[in-house]
Amino acid sequence: MPDTAIAEAPAKAATGGNILQVRNLEAWYGESHILHGINFDVNAGEVVTLLGRNGAGKTTTLKSIMGIIGKRAGSVKFNNQEIIRATSDKIARMGIAFCPEERGIFASLDVRENLMLPPVVREGGLPLDQIFDLFPNLKERLNSQGTKLSGGEQQMLAIARILRTGASFLMLDEPTEGLAPVIIQQIGHTIARLKKEGFTILLVEQNFRFASTVADRYYVVEHGKIIDGFSNSELAANMDKLHTYLGV
Amino acid sequence: MQALYAQLLVGLINGSFYALLSLGLAVIFGMLNIINFAHGALYMMGAFVAYFLLNLGGINYWFALLLAPIIVGIFGMILERTMLKFLTGLDHLYGLLLTFGIALIVQGVFQNYFGSSGLPYAIPDQLRGGMNLGFMFLPIYRGWVVVFSLVVCLATWYLIEKTQLGAYLRAATENPTLVRAFGINVPRMITLTYGLGVGLAALAGVLSAPINQVRPLMGADLIIVVFAVVVIGGMGSIMGSIITGFALGVIEGLTKYFYPEASNTVVFVLMVLVLLVKPTGLTGRAA
Numbered sequence: 314m315p316d317t318a319i320a321e322a323p324a325k326a327a328t329g330g331n332i333l334q335v336r337n338l339e340a341w342y343g344e345s346h347i348l349h350g351i352n353f354d355v356n357a358g359e360v361v362t363l364l365g366r367n368g369a370g371k372t373t374t375l376k377s378i379m380g381i382i383g384k385r386a387g388s389v390k391f392n393n394q395e396i397i398r399a400t401s402d403k404i405a406r407m408g409i410a411f412c413p414e415e416r417g418i419f420a421s422l423d424v425r426e427n428l429m430l431p432p433v434v435r436e437g438g439l440p441l442d443q444i445f446d447l448f449p450n451l452k453e454r455l456n457s458q459g460t461k462l463s464g465g466e467q468q469m470l471a472i473a474r475i476l477r478t479g480a481s482f483l484m485l486d487e488p489t490e491g492l493a494p495v496i497i498q499q500i501g502h503t504i505a506r507l508k509k510e511g512f513t514i515l516l517v518e519q520n521f522r523f524a525s526t527v528a529d530r531y532y533v534v535e536h537g538k539i540i541d542g543f544s545n546s547e548l549a550a551n552m553d554k555l556h557t558y559l560g561v
Numbered sequence: 562m563q564a565l566y567a568q569l570l571v572g573l574i575n576g577s578f579y580a581l582l583s584l585g586l587a588v589i590f591g592m593l594n595i596i597n598f599a600h601g602a603l604y605m606m607g608a609f610v611a612y613f614l615l616n617l618g619g620i621n622y623w624f625a626l627l628l629a630p631i632i633v634g635i636f637g638m639i640l641e642r643t644m645l646k647f648l649t650g651l652d653h654l655y656g657l658l659l660t661f662g663i664a665l666i667v668q669g670v671f672q673n674y675f676g677s678s679g680l681p682y683a684i685p686d687q688l689r690g691g692m693n694l695g696f697m698f699l700p701i702y703r704g705w706v707v708v709f710s711l712v713v714c715l716a717t718w719y720l721i722e723k724t725q726l727g728a729y730l731r732a733a734t735e736n737p738t739l740v741r742a743f744g745i746n747v748p749r750m751i752t753l754t755y756g757l758g759v760g761l762a763a764l765a766g767v768l769s770a771p772i773n774q775v776r777p778l779m780g781a782d783l784i785i786v787v788f789a790v791v792v793i794g795g796m797g798s799i800m801g802s803i804i805t806g807f808a809l810g811v812i813e814g815l816t817k818y819f820y821p822e823a824s825n826t827v828v829f830v831l832m833v834l835v836l837l838v839k840p841t842g843l844t845g846r847a848a
Contacts, residue, residue: 400741402746402747405741406744421731421732421735422732432743432745478744
């Protein structure tokens with residue numbers, strides 16, 4: 314398993330203890346076999362980014378960890394507890410929060426209801442005043458319909474609502490997709506601040522420039538496998554390879 | 562004029578049943594995406610449970626108002642757990658056929674044991690008699706049905722539109738996968754929602770028992786009109802179901818006064834007109 318070795322090497326450079334351990338993760342959409350044995354680790358307090366082209370399996374990896382994909386195999390351990398067979402509501406209650414690529418803002422709920430929707434699963438979530446400190450726009454638009462917000466505000470709302478829950482491990486799927494540069498910058502500041510607050514973040518990104526401003530480590534996903542991994546300090550030495558992987 | 566007011570009252574009473582039943586259907590359709598053709602049979606079961614409670618257990622109308630919805634609601638939840646939940650993701654047609662089959666079986670069983678004629682269920686002593694309002698005579702029980710139905714409908718609307726539980730329900734209607742990924746047990750919530758919708762039907766059955774007697778086909782006679790109400794109000798719309806339920810009851814009552822020949826068809830004519838002008842119903846949203 315060469316990719317297991319790739320996955321384990323950079324993880325040693327990180328600061329905290331191992332919080333997520335993914336081994337030989339496979340996933341299927343109906344008959345389509347999407348993930349072919351994903352291996353990687355995330356340590357407490359780091360920001361790890363999954364990079365890769367469209368259709369490589371990055372989002373499916375997040376969904377498989379979250380228990381949203383019906384058919385999956387292998388092993389996913391969160392805080393040393395096996396969760397591969399757990400349902401998504403149980404996984405959420407263990408302290409993993411997921412912010413989907415399409416943001417998942419509910420049209421029938423106003424901003425306040427969207428924000429308060431995810432239940433608090435454990436202590437340690439951000440109080441509302443801290444959330445409004447991070448995202449002041451939301452405070453002004455609490456009574457607006459969720460889907461009437463701009464794309465950037467919807468993304469902020471999607472991140473804000475999972476910060477309340479007390480989940481310490483956040484999975485953000487392409488949080489910058491389709492957003493203006495100024496909003497992307499704001500999301501970057503937010504992720505950096507969340508890291509300082511002690512959150513562990515698994516990020517899926519196609520925007521490599523953005524990822525490089527927040528990530529501690531990177532894994533490259535291709536055809537449903539991790540094909541490479543390196544830390545931020547090794548980034549400069551790996552730029553050529555990365556351009557080849559991402560086709561940029 | 563007396564006859565007009567009397568028909569208005571009949572319309573309001575019918576509207577109460579339409580509103581309670583279509584509200585249950587709207588809740589179930591919104592959450593489970595199932596067109597619950599068994600709703601009429603479950604309404605009938607509510608009336609029969611009240612009848613059994615009184616005649617076998619000596620439990621009066623007031624307790625039946627509470628117990629019958631719970632008992633029939635539990636029966637509904639068993640149906641959801643053992644059959645309906647397997648229809649998730651399938652075409653509406655499967656749910657419609659399955660619930661239609663359930664309705665036929667339930668009605669058939671009751672018809673087998675109790676025949677087609679009605680069984681009497683007395684109006685409770687506290688609600689006997691009537692009041693002379695000057696312009697009309699108002700039987701107290703009928704006034705109670707209208708007021709109580711309205712209160713239950715508004716309470717259900719409040720539960721769904723204004724509470725955290727209601728926010729879960731509305732969100733799960735849009736994206737159950739994501740709501741579950743937030744840590745909410747959506748399958749359990751779906752079962753309870755079906756139980757709530759069925760409980761509302763059973764409650765309407767208990768309210769109806771003293772007025773219409775208890776008959777195995779009492780739901781079958783009503784359910785087609787109730788579906789028309791739901792379509793006019795907008796599938797899945799809570800307030801739409803309540804307003805349309807009462808409004809169509811009144812329109813039906815007025816038609817009985819002004820042009821009796823059309824009273825059985827006016828609801829369906831309105832349904833056709835609404836579908837032509839606004840296919841999603843008066844308050845429904847496009848998918």
